Amino acid sequence: MDLLRERAAHAVEEMDLPGCDPDKLDRTYAQFALVNRAVSGWRGIYLSQLRPRLRRGNPATLLDIGCGGGDVPVMLSRWAARDGFRLEITAIDPDPRASRFAAERHQDVGVTFRQATAADLLAEGSSFDVVVSNHVLHHLAENELPVFLAESARLCHGTVIHNDLRRSPAAYALFFAGALPFTGSYIRQDGLTSIRRSYTAAELQAAAPPGWNVRRRTPFRNLLILDRTAHG
Secondary structure, eight states, rough: GGTTTOOOOOOOOOGGGSSSSSSHHHHHHHHHHHHHHSSSHHHHHHHIIIHHHHOOEEEEEEESSSSSSSSSHHHHHHHHHHHHHHHEEEEEESHHHHHHHHHSSSSSSSHHHHHHHHOHHHHTOOOOOEEEEEOOGGGTTTTHHHHHHHHHTTTHHHEEEEEEEOOOOOHHHHHHHHHHOSSSSSHHHHHHHHHHSSSSSHHHHHSSSSEEEEEEEEEEEEEEEEHHHHHO
């Protein structure tokens, strides 16, 4: 499919525009919870990458950068609590619309939501055991990606895990059909744009600095991982 041969780095998602419909945007954030549970693969990431790093009786800290509607950090918090671990989660997003939605929708869930950037937390001297993001990498311009990765690495003294889409014709075709029920939001149109903007595994590995490793996951996922305990 010629549409997906090269990364559509300059394509724009409607929900990122300052003047997008606020009601449609809120419905998009709400529907993210369904989409992420279905296809983002965080349950498998939690079981394989996060839970082995947690210790009972020893609280761990986690930062979610670009948390959007907040459903991913809430899922991680609940899974950790169910398994008997104390996981203190901070979830940040620079967009006031996302921060407002997350804070209002997810009250009393053991997650601290803030409107902030990674640079803000670095200025505060913050540091976390684990840093994660979901569907952030494909939003970044080429000159923004190295900065984002450097900031997330500096905020972490353990493991950094960036979970993102992996571009392919199959991913595009399946989402084109599977997202039809998500009406009244930006899910379908922006999801297709996101796939066009996303990296193949080889492209992401080439764009990442030394020490970062790409792992392909099903369905149509790239995990970009940095182990600070191994690389200092």
